Amino acid sequence: MTRRTVTRDEGRTEVLTRAATAIAEHGYHGMTMRDLAKATGRSLASFYHLFSSKEEILFELQQRAFQHLLSSAEAVLAAPGDPVDRLHRFISSHVHYVVEQSDVMRVLVQEASALPPKRRSVIRDLKQRYFATGEALLGEVVKRGGKRKPTAVELEREAYCLFGMLNWSFGWYTAARHGTPDDLARTILEMTVWGASGLSRTRSLETPDLQLLRTPLLQAQGE
Numbered sequence: 001m002t003r004r005t006v007t008r009d010e011g012r013t014e015v016l017t018r019a020a021t022a023i024a025e026h027g028y029h030g031m032t033m034r035d036l037a038k039a040t041g042r043s044l045a046s047f048y049h050l051f052s053s054k055e056e057i058l059f060e061l062q063q064r065a066f067q068h069l070l071s072s073a074e075a076v077l078a079a080p081g082d083p084v085d086r087l088h089r090f091i092s093s094h095v096h097y098v099v100e101q102s103d104v105m106r107v108l109v110q111e112a113s114a115l116p117p118k119r120r121s122v123i124r125d126l127k128q129r130y131f132a133t134g135e136a137l138l139g140e141v142v143k144r145g146g147k148r149k150p151t152a153v154e155l156e157r158e159a160y161c162l163f164g165m166l167n168w169s170f171g172w173y174t175a176a177r178h179g180t181p182d183d184l185a186r187t188i189l190e191m192t193v194w195g196a197s198g199l200s201r202t203r204s205l206e207t208p209d210l211q212l213l214r215t216p217l218l219q220a221q222g223e
Helices: 003-026 033-039 044-050 054-078 083-100 102-110 117-145 152-171 181-197
Strands: none
Touching (some): 003 044, 003 054, 003 102, 033 044, 033 054, 054 083, 054 102, 083 102, 083 117, 083 152, 083 181, 102 152, 117 152, 117 181, 152 181
16 A cells, blocks of 8 residues: 555544544535534545545444444454453443444434445445344353343344443543543343343353454454
């Protein structure tokens, strides 16, 4: 990769980070390319050099975000260990992403249908793979509990409930009032494990080390 390519990729990453804040505040349809260029401190000409359209920005924002989440989730799924501990790592990774990338998360939730069908299909595939990974981790916990055997539909419903807690925390969570991200992750884990599997809530839960799962949150593609 040439220095020019690296510089361009760094420029795109910087623009995406700032564009996420602008779109989260004003909405995708409320922003023009001129507005986005101004929000990112660039001339309109230099902005078009990095992105050809507002749609491309939204698509890459969503694609990079779900690729990051999916990569972390698949690393958890591939690692050995106790099912509850692995689900804890999955939940913690998602919660930390929500907290550290709140603007991106707002864009993911609120602008999910803004892309045209072809690009929306690409994002939907990433989302489905991510959901399936979380569902598989939850299924292992339920199986370990041994007190119930949910149907596929029941497990899917429970997984959607888990993702509901995870995704919408961006709308209400504040560290000053609700505790650290690790506190939030433990609460979501306990509610999920206790409700879905019947396992005890009194188990001591250690904060998982997420360092191995971390990559730059809006890392340029191909790096």
